[in-house]
Amino acid sequence: MSAQYLSARLLTIQPSPSVAANALVTELRAQGRDIINFTIGEPDFDTPAHVLQAAADAMANGETHYTDTRGTLHLRNAIVTKLSRDNDLAYTLDEVIAGSGGKPLIYHALAATLNPLDEVIVHAPYWVSYPDIARLNDAKPVVIPGDEGNGFKLTPQALEGAITPNSKWVILNTPNNPSGAVYSREELLGLAEVLRRHPHVLILSDEIYEHFVYEGAQHLSIVNVAPDLKSRTLIINGASKGYAMTGWRIGFAAGPSVLIQAIGKLISQTTTCPSSVSQAAAVAAFAGDQTPVREMHKVYVQRREAMLAALSDIDGLRCTPPQGAFYLFVNVSGLLGKQTPQGQTIASDADLTTYLLQEANVATVSGDAYGMSPYLRLSFASPVEIIEDGCRKIAAACRKLS
Incomplete structure (x- = not known):
């Protein structure tokens, strides 16, 4: 079959750059190269033991069949409980839905609401999939350029x-x-x-990294500070980041019942329902012991400090300390125009990622994937010793530039 059969819609997007970068690491490691992976967008921790036990119990009890499209009653109750406990937000069962990860829920929300010529406002630097999910639904992403000077905030x-x-x-x-x-x-x-002045605009609040904030920062949803906007806000969250459950593929959305019902209709015609076993695990994650989340946070604090310290003395790099998540978004403008030992010019952040992979065996993601150059995204979801080793190799490679 030739590419002529593919839809024009598909040809407007690219594969996820962060997923592609991680796939390249896997390929290079299979070839025998020792690659330090700073592209990874997932916790390196094991899923908590009580969550694993809940999944095992579900399998032993025969909970291996289709569930309600919206998620089991147990899971939706756990989501409602989690939103009240962690976020001081009151939602009812008909205002929450589970999905096979946060990304499909974002896709379904946009698919349920967008028409041709509609616009989706995205602020850079952005998660790589937002603009392309808009394009896949025949809408136009409107990107607002970010500013490092104000902490990259809209x-x-x-x-x-x-x-x-x-x-x-x-x-x-x-x-x-x-x-x-x-x-x-x-x-x-x-x-x-x-947003109060523009009631035709819906709000999608992606809060998947809510558990990981630093230096006194506090996670808040826009619904916390402006409850009058609840009727047109969709909160996206899930088990992947906070509970080290990326492979379990459980996300959830909370929002107006009309939109939740529409998302459920699309799920019924696409994925049918999330994995039943994963849902049982997510009940234990959301409603059970939260100690593992707090322990992971403590480790991320140490890793963040280690990476910031290791990069601080490298000429040509500048970093605004992150208040949340587990990434550094590093300004590399000081290295542009320099020459590699092989005589190639570092003309862009993409060139720098290629150079670091070839020269230092360190994989990063270029800022252009997130709509803002010249930057690199480095994940600190790795043990401190790997972070320090990778940063030493980056430093050595940077010293070779002239």
Whole structure:
């Protein structure tokens, strides 16, 4: 079959750059190369033992069949409990839904609401999939350029300037991937004031990294500070990051019942329902012992400090310390224009990622994947000794540039 049979819609997007970068690491390791992987967007911890036990019990008890499209009653109750306990947010069972990861829920939410010519407002640096999910649903992503000077945060002025009569969604991501930005109460209130003036705009709040914030930062949802916007806000979250459950593929959405029902209709015609065993595991994650989450947070604090310290003395690199998530978004403008030992010019952040992979065996993701150059995203979801070793190799490779 030739590519001529593929849809025009598909040809408007690229494979996820972060997934592709991690796949390349796997391929190079299979070839025998010892690669340090700073591309990884998932915890390196094992899933907590009580979550594993819940999955084993579910299998032993025959819970291996289709479930309600929206998720089991046990899981939806656990989601409602989690939102109340962790976020001080009150949702009912008909306002929450489980899905096969957060990404499919974002896709289904946009698919349920977007029409041709609609616009989706995305602030850079953004998670790589937001613009392409909009394109796949025949909408136009409207990218607001970010500013390192204000911590990579969307401002009310910039948001106001991007809204048009065609705006359907604005996507907020706090804590942010890749920048680590965490919005304060005052910052969210400023954005809420703008959105009140534009009632035709829906709000998608991606809060998947909520458990990992640093240096006194506090995770808040826009619904916490502006409850009047709850009726047009969809919260996306899940088990993947906070509970080291990326492979279990359980996400959830909380929002107005009309939208939740529409998402459920699409799930019924696509994935049918999330994995029944994964749902049982997620009940234990959301409603059970939260000690493993707190322990992971303590480790991330140490890893964050280790990577910041290791990169701080490398000429040509500059980093705004992240307030959340587990990434550093490193400014590499000081290395542009330099020459490699092989005589090649580092003209872009993409060139630098290639050079570091070839020269230092360290894999990173270039900032252009997140809509903002020249930057690199480095994950600190690795043990401290690997972080320090990888940063030493980056430093050595940078010293070879002239």
